[in-house]
Amino acid sequence: MSQASQRIPATLLTGDGIGPEIVHATRRILEALGAPFDWDEQPAGLGAMETHGDPLPECTLESIRRTQLALKGPLTTPVGSGIRSINVRLREEFQLYANLRPARSIVDGGRFDDIDLVLVRENLEGFYVGYEHYIPVNGDPKAVAESAGINTREGCRRIAKWTFDYAVRNGRKKVTIVHKANILKKLTGLFLESAQEIGKDYADQLTIEERIVDNCAMQLVLNPWQFDVLLTTNLFGDILSDEIAGLVGGLGMAPGGNIGKDAAIFEAVHGSAPDIAGKGIANPCALLLASAMMLDHVDHHEDAERLRKALRATIVEDRVRTGDLGGTASTEAFADALIQRL
Ligand code: NAI
Numbered sequence: 001m002s003q004a005s006q007r008i009p010a011t012l013l014t015g016d017g018i019g020p021e022i023v024h025a026t027r028r029i030l031e032a033l034g035a036p037f038d039w040d041e042q043p044a045g046l047g048a049m050e051t052h053g054d055p056l057p058e059c060t061l062e063s064i065r066r067t068q069l070a071l072k073g074p075l076t077t078p079v080g081s082g083i084r085s086i087n088v089r090l091r092e093e094f095q096l097y098a099n100l101r102p103a104r105s106i107v108d109g110g111r112f113d114d115i116d117l118v119l120v121r122e123n124l125e126g127f128y129v130g131y132e133h134y135i136p137v138n139g140d141p142k143a144v145a146e147s148a149g150i151n152t153r154e155g156c157r158r159i160a161k162w163t164f165d166y167a168v169r170n171g172r173k174k175v176t177i178v179h180k181a182n183i184l185k186k187l188t189g190l191f192l193e194s195a196q197e198i199g200k201d202y203a204d205q206l207t208i209e210e211r212i213v214d215n216c217a218m219q220l221v222l223n224p225w226q227f228d229v230l231l232t233t234n235l236f237g238d239i240l241s242d243e244i245a246g247l248v249g250g251l252g253m254a255p256g257g258n259i260g261k262d263a264a265i266f267e268a269v270h271g272s273a274p275d276i277a278g279k280g281i282a283n284p285c286a287l288l289l290a291s292a293m294m295l296d297h298v299d300h301h302e303d304a305e306r307l308r309k310a311l312r313a314t315i316v317e318d319r320v321r322t323g324d325l326g327g328t329a330s331t332e333a334f335a336d337a338l339i340q341r342l
C-alpha cells in the first residue's frame, strides 16, 4: 500500500509535430488520474537538433539512464542528413530487446470486434542489425545488394523467456511462435528452436504453438481470435504489429513499449503527423494507452485499468472522438471529457 503513494521519476520526451499537443493532454489526464510519475522533461527529435545539435542529446540519455523509464512523444527523423533513426539509437543504447505491442478493440463497429492480442517483437537482432552492402559488378556500383540477418541463441532465449513470463504474469493462455524456419532454416530456425526449448518450462501454464509467418499474416485477417500472444523476430514483428494495429482501428489507437533489463520506453506507434501538427486535433489515445502500459510496467495496475476504462467510456459511451475516429472533438476537448470520466 505504501507503494501507491511513492513517486516514480520518469523521463518525458515531448517530441515533434503533434508531440507537444498529445503530451500536454496526456499529462493533464495522468495528473487527474493521480499517476505516480515525476516527469523530467528532456529534449529529443527535430527540436533537440536545433537547440542541442543532436536529435538525441547526452542530457536526454543521462536522464533515461537515471530514471530507467520514459514516455516518448513522436520524433521526426531528419531526412537526408544521414542521421540514424532515433528510435533505433534508443533501442541499442538501452538494449531494449522486447517490443511489446498490444492490440485491443475499443471503437466498436469496426471490421473486427473483441480483439485482444499482444505481439512481442525481438527488437535488436534479425535483419535490422543493418549489415548491408552493395557489390559492384561491371561498373555498376549497385549490381548486387547483400544483407545479413543476425540471430543469437542468447538473444532468442532472452526474448522467449521474457514473452512467456509476460504471458503468465498477465493471465494469457497461449503463445504462438511466428517464424519462417522452412526457408530461413538457420536464422529463424534458431529462433523457433530456442523459443520451443525455453517453452518447455512453461508447458503446464501455457499452450505454445508455432506458425509460419505468411500463414500467420493470413490467419490474422481470417480469424484473429484464434491468437493470444504472438512471439516473433524483428522484421516479421515490425510487419505483423502494424497488421494487428489495423485490426483495431489503426495507428491512432496503437501503443507500444520498448523494454530491456535496465530501461523501458513507452510510446505511441504513430509518428509526428506534420500534416495536422499545431491544429489541436490530434488523437491522444495511442499515447494514453502507452501511459497505461507504463503504469502496468511499474505495477500500478489499478491506475492503468482506470485509465483504459475511462478512455473506452469516453469514446464508446460518451461518443467523444477526435477527427481520425470520425468525431469532431479537439485534443483538449477529448482530454476534458476523459477527465470528467475519471
Ligand atoms: P505519421 O504516423 O506521423 O502520420 C501518418 C498519418 O496518420 C497522417 O495522416 C497523420 O495525420 C495521421 N496521424 C498520426 N498520428 C495521429 C494522431 N495521433 N491523431 C490523428 N491522426 C494521426 O507517419 P508519417 O507521416 O509517415 O511520419 C511523420 C514523421 O514521424 C516522420 O518524420 C517519421 O520519421 C516520424 N515517425 C516517428 C515515429 C516515432 O517517433 N515513433 C514513428 C513513425 C514515424
Ligand code: MG
Pocket: 238, 239, 242
Ligand atoms: Mg514499424
